[in-house]
Amino acid sequence: xxxxxxxxxxxxxxxxxxxxxxxxxxxxxxxxxxxxxxxxxxxxxxxxxxxxxxxxxxxxxxxxxxxxxxxxxxxxxxxxxxxxxxxxxxxxxxxxxxxxxxxxxxxxxxxxxxxxxxxxxxxxxxxxxxxxxxxxxxxxxxxxxxxxxxxxxxxxxxxxxxxxxxxxxxxxxxxxxxxxxxxxxxxxxxxxxxxxxxxxxxxxxxxxxxxxxxxxxxxxxxxxxxxxxxxxxxxxxxxxxxxxxxxxxxxxxxxxxxxxxxxxxxxxxxxxxxxxxxxxxxxxxxxxxxxxxxxxxxxxxxxxxxxxxxxxxxxxxxxxxxxxxxxxxxxxxxxxxxxxxxxxxxxxxxxxxxxxxxxxxxxxxxxxxxxxxxxxxxxxxxx
Numbered sequence: 001x002x003x004x005x006x007x008x009x010x011x012x013x014x015x016x017x018x019x020x021x022x023x024x025x026x027x028x029x030x031x032x033x034x035x036x037x038x039x040x041x042x043x044x045x046x047x048x049x050x051x052x053x054x055x056x057x058x059x060x061x062x063x064x065x066x067x068x069x070x071x072x073x074x075x076x077x078x079x080x081x082x083x084x085x086x087x088x089x090x091x092x093x094x095x096x097x098x099x100x101x102x103x104x105x106x107x108x109x110x111x112x113x114x115x116x117x118x119x120x121x122x123x124x125x126x127x128x129x130x131x132x133x134x135x136x137x138x139x140x141x142x143x144x145x146x147x148x149x150x151x152x153x154x155x156x157x158x159x160x161x162x163x164x165x166x167x168x169x170x171x172x173x174x175x176x177x178x179x180x181x182x183x184x185x186x187x188x189x190x191x192x193x194x195x196x197x198x199x200x201x202x203x204x205x206x207x208x209x210x211x212x213x214x215x216x217x218x219x220x221x222x223x224x225x226x227x228x229x230x231x232x233x234x235x236x237x238x239x240x241x242x243x244x245x246x247x248x249x250x251x252x253x254x255x256x257x258x259x260x261x262x263x264x265x266x267x268x269x270x271x272x273x274x275x276x277x278x279x280x281x282x283x284x285x286x287x288x289x290x291x292x293x294x295x296x297x298x299x300x301x302x303x304x305x306x307x308x309x310x311x312x313x314x315x316x317x318x319x320x321x322x323x324x325x326x327x328x329x330x331x332x333x334x335x336x337x338x339x340x341x342x343x344x345x346x347x348x349x350x351x352x353x354x355x356x357x358x359x360x361x362x363x364x365x366x367x368x369x370x371x372x373x374x375x376x377x378x379x380x381x382x383x
Contacts, residue, residue: 001036001037002380003038003039004029004037004040005082005084006042006085006086007085007087007110009025009088010022011048012047012048016242016277016296018296020280021090023053023178023278024174024177024178025088026057028177028372030053030056032376033380037380040062041059041061042075042109043063051276062078064078066108079112082113085113086121087120087123088122092125092126092314094107094122094127094128095126095130096130096131096132097212098206107142114145119383121379124173124174125156126152127139127151127156127157127160139163140164143163143164144166147379150169151170152174152319153173153316153322154322155318155319155322156170156319157170171372171375172323178278181276181278181279182282183282191236192238192287193238193289194284194287194292195226195238195239195240195290196293198254198257198292199250199256201332208251214332214333216333218293218332221332221337223264226265226268227265235289238271239258239262239270239271240280241258241271241274244273244274254294255273277296284301284306287301289306290306291311293332295317298310298317305358307354307355309329310328311330312329318331325364328354
């Protein structure tokens, strides 16, 4: 029986975007695998749990740690047992924008796979940007030594082609393939606008000092946006968290940020803390228009044909949505706060135009996903 190893996919993460990638790839494997295989999920979480795929696929969860020689040696042995490894690096972590330590960790498991002569496939993801010369050089080596590497957007593929001198295919974000949950949420009959609030941006990033270099004052942007929408009286506002941390006071916890805003604006609705990305996707499908700063929250709404306004804090947004010929993005790194609020309101008022443009984008997504299914099927046949 073939063994397929998975790295950089987390099912139990508080970040529902990371979990969305993980569940989406299981859905893709379920479609592409033609024989009985065992899927080994390498997880840095000790309590990793997968919901709903127990009868579909033979899955083994293998917790691992990179702390200490013994743990690294054990992981090395487990990688050797695999016939192929797919690595997604949580979608956007094959970079150093989240810090050098994280960049080293995600690169190390790839390096171990290469050194063990196990075929390494880098799934559709964002590559870079790279600020550190050594991390950039290591990324170049990994991509060149992988058996196949592909991106989820044209910007990433072009970036890596310049670095590696190697042609790189690009598809799209695999979270577009995520099926929604069938949960029934009881909601009012009013028109609804969903606002995904990023606690990370409200706190200035992990460092607290505007880590992502935004020109927009994000906290002021969110409050001004809420106040402007309340003045319109047309919409019921739903604040929708997409990162729900086990530690309530975590800098990442969108649910806490939503609750703080609820105290200031009691008339708004706060969505429940979702257990799975499928639940979040179902909830977002009930919105009449949606805006958010968590990219996979916008992907969830977009794929459910909800007029969507992404708020960009990273080039990954422009990379993805430009590839989909969808240019209705709020640029947090170049717009002023007022410009961002005004533009968001303008797009909300023109949501039907967004919906028409999304039809073109969704056709591109369908084509790209079908190409990806074919590619993965062929890769698995060759192992």
